[in-house]
Amino acid sequence: MAKTQYNADSITVLEGLEAVRKRPGMYIGGVGQKALNHLIYEIMDNSVDEHLAGYCDSIWITLEADGSCTVRDNGRGIPVEMHKKGVSAERVVMTTLHAGGKFDNAAYKTSGGLHGVGSSVVNALSAHMTVQVSRGGCVYRDTYERGIPTTELQNGLLPVIGKSRSTGTETNFAPDPEIFEKTNFKADWLKSRIHETAYLNPGLTIYYEDRREGEEEKEVFHEPDGIVAYVTELNRGQTAIHEPIYFRGRYENIELECCLQFVDAFEEKLLGFCNNIYTAEGGTHIAGFKTRFTQLINSYAKDLGILKDKDANFTGADTRNGMTAVIALKHPDPIFEGQTKTKLASQDAARAVFAITGDELTHYFDRNVETVKAIIGCAEKSAKIRRAEEKAKTNMLTKPKFSFDSNGKLANCESRDASKCEIFIVEGDSAGGSAKTARNRQYQAILPIRGKILNVEKASMDKVLANAEIKSMINAFGCGFSEGYGNDFDISKLRYDKIVLMTDADVDGSHIDTLLLTFLYRFMPDLIYDGHVYIAMPPLYKVVPKRGEGQYLYDDKALEKYRAKHPDGTFTLQRYKGLGEMDAQQLWETTLDPERRVMKRVEIEDARLASEMTELLMGSDVGPRRDFIHDHADEAQIDA
Numbered sequence: 001m002a003k004t005q006y007n008a009d010s011i012t013v014l015e016g017l018e019a020v021r022k023r024p025g026m027y028i029g030g031v032g033q034k035a036l037n038h039l040i041y042e043i044m045d046n047s048v049d050e051h052l053a054g055y056c057d058s059i060w061i062t063l064e065a066d067g068s069c070t071v072r073d074n075g076r077g078i079p080v081e082m083h084k085k086g087v088s089a090e091r092v093v094m095t096t097l098h099a100g101g102k103f104d105n106a107a108y109k110t111s112g113g114l115h116g117v118g119s120s121v122v123n124a125l126s127a128h129m130t131v132q133v134s135r136g137g138c139v140y141r142d143t144y145e146r147g148i149p150t151t152e153l154q155n156g157l158l159p160v161i162g163k164s165r166s167t168g169t170e171t172n173f174a175p176d177p178e179i180f181e182k183t184n185f186k187a188d189w190l191k192s193r194i195h196e197t198a199y200l201n202p203g204l205t206i207y208y209e210d211r212r213e214g215e216e217e218k219e220v221f222h223e224p225d226g227i228v229a230y231v232t233e234l235n236r237g238q239t240a241i242h243e244p245i246y247f248r249g250r251y252e253n254i255e256l257e258c259c260l261q262f263v264d265a266f267e268e269k270l271l272g273f274c275n276n277i278y279t280a281e282g283g284t285h286i287a288g289f290k291t292r293f294t295q296l297i298n299s300y301a302k303d304l305g306i307l308k309d310k311d312a313n314f315t316g317a318d319t320r321n322g323m324t325a326v327i328a329l330k331h332p333d334p335i336f337e338g339q340t341k342t343k344l345a346s347q348d349a350a351r352a353v354f355a356i357t358g359d360e361l362t363h364y365f366d367r368n369v370e371t372v373k374a375i376i377g378c379a380e381k382s383a384k385i386r387r388a389e390e391k392a393k394t395n396m397l398t399k400p401k402f403s404f405d406s407n408g409k410l411a412n413c414e415s416r417d418a419s420k421c422e423i424f425i426v427e428g429d430s431a432g433g434s435a436k437t438a439r440n441r442q443y444q445a446i447l448p449i450r451g452k453i454l455n456v457e458k459a460s461m462d463k464v465l466a467n468a469e470i471k472s473m474i475n476a477f478g479c480g481f482s483e484g485y486g487n488d489f490d491i492s493k494l495r496y497d498k499i500v501l502m503t504d505a506d507v508d509g510s511h512i513d514t515l516l517l518t519f520l521y522r523f524m525p526d527l528i529y530d531g532h533v534y535i536a537m538p539p540l541y542k543v544v545p546k547r548g549e550g551q552y553l554y555d556d557k558a559l560e561k562y563r564a565k566h567p568d569g570t571f572t573l574q575r576y577k578g579l580g581e582m583d584a585q586q587l588w589e590t591t592l593d594p595e596r597r598v599m600k601r602v603e604i605e606d607a608r609l610a611s612e613m614t615e616l617l618m619g620s621d622v623g624p625r626r627d628f629i630h631d632h633a634d635e636a637q638i639d640a
Contacts, residue, residue: 058073125180191219200276202224262378270323297376437584
């Protein structure tokens with residue numbers, strides 16, 4: 001084998017925005033649907049930052065008929081004057097990473113988007129972009145293709161295309177199909193994010209319009225009551241035990257706004273934001289709030305004689321069961337983990353939230369003793385149920401003692417290196433038998449389950465823990481579980497890097513996938529957030545021409561394309577109704593072989609929306625689910 005030379009010529013320098021196109025995942029988290037929508041969020045966040053600075057009260061977001069997106073605001077407009085680099089400041093912002101007005105806190109005291117990183121990244125990943133700036137009585141325009149300017153500057157400045165008394169920035173961009181798997185923006189996610197932004201900015205109005213064929217829609221988002229309205233909406237349909245508690249405060253240069261309310265339900269909805277960005281993975285601001293709130297509830301419980309000196313304190317989970325809270329932080333220089341800002345890492349945020357929460361809630365509780373008693377009552381009920389379920393959990397795991405092979409069902413793999421191992425949850429003993437024969441025993445484990453598992457969204461905890469299929473999965477995964485009343489989940493103990501749901505490619509298989517995902521989302525959500533959960537995509541057909549090799553087809557569209565290329569019908573067609581119809585070799589080739597298989601990774605874009613949809617579609621309330629099915633019936637793909 002010829003040896004590759006490693007010398008100075010081996011070092012590649014990616015100029016300008018080349019690095020973004022080469023490694024888009026480093027900047028927007030991937031190239032899938034979530035990353036696609038993130039492009040809009042980056043541009044929208046820039047407009048929101050203009051609002052936070054006091055210069056913008058309206059934003060227009062339009063999904064255009066041609067598949068592009070337009071974001072317009074009535075802010076100050078991106079500066080167009082000559083920059084020290086010798087070109088218009090707008091050109092510098094749109095083509096240079098880490099160039100913008102948000103790095104010295106002079107133009108913006110707080111910001112969510114990274115004006116310069118966000119705009120330039122979106123530019124780099126767009127097939128084309130047009131920026132129109134209204135500023136100083138004139139309208140300027142600049143254009144780009146895949147991050148490369150296509151407008152000729154005049155002495156380094158943008159051409160003036162008109163006059164205007166208004167100010168603001170309008171950005172139109174079309175995602176590049178060379179980068180993204182799909183280029184069709186997801187409207188539900190976008191509207192959820194817009195509505196969220198309206199709640200967090202009560203002085204802002206956002207006008208949404210979808211002009212795409214068959215999707216036409218207009219909506220105005222304006223929430224003058226802010227996060228109080230947000231909490232009320234989150235608790236819609238549930239019984240509140242007190243009025244929303246709202247407070248705000250400032251600690252050094254950090255501002256906190258918070259609203260919380262308890263409902264008669266054993267669940268916790270705690271949403272954290274920093275500079276309008278939803279921190280899906282929490283962070284220091286959430287930790288500061290949780291710690292101080294737990295201390296306060298235990299302190300008041302003892303002062304009121306509800307907890308005796310000999311009694312153990314309530315756990316943090318006890319004190320928050322039934323809580324819905326929105327925590328909105330304004331930080332002048334936040335530190336996030338990752339460009340997509342899913343977790344806040346600023347240590348001063350924890351101190352600020354801890355201090356403000358303690359001061360403001362003490363002031364409120366001292367004047368509203370009945371409210372704090374009601375909240376303590378929720379903690380008491382939670383602690384009682386937690387102790388009963390800890391006992392049930394102990395019995396589940398020890399009587400009888402379940403071994404690592406999950407009472408005989410699990411065909412485990414030989415390797416104990418979790419980073420290389422994967423487990424397939426397979427529907428039925430027949431498919432399980434084929435999968436056990438077909439697998440690579442070194443790193444692939446097979447766990448057959450029998451039919452449709454329990455719907456955990458409707459079931460009580462004791463029924464969940466008594467379910468044989470659920471017990472098998474909990475024991476096989478090895479990382480415990482978390483749900484409401486406590487948390488013994490430890491993802492570091494997970495025995496498999498990939499958990500693959502492998503069911504039949506029909507309606508029943510999809511139903512089983514849904515039930516499994518509901519269980520994982522409610523009891524082991526970190527498996528999904530950390531990217532460990534996948535859905536196998538077994539083929540629906542195998543076509544064998546009279547000449548040549550056979551070919552697997554994964555959906556009806558693929559079959560239509562194949563038939564179009566073979567109009568004479570000179571091929572045989574095999575339809576797979578279930579995994580059990582495949583022999584071991586076919587199952588390996590199509591579904592198990594890492595080199596050839598097709599799998600979908602399960603991701604969550606919007607945690608609040610995901611929780612609401614799970615409750616809607618899998619919960620006990622029939623009416624809203626019936627309405628949803630009726631409204632979306634034309635989108636269903638029913639297997640014949």
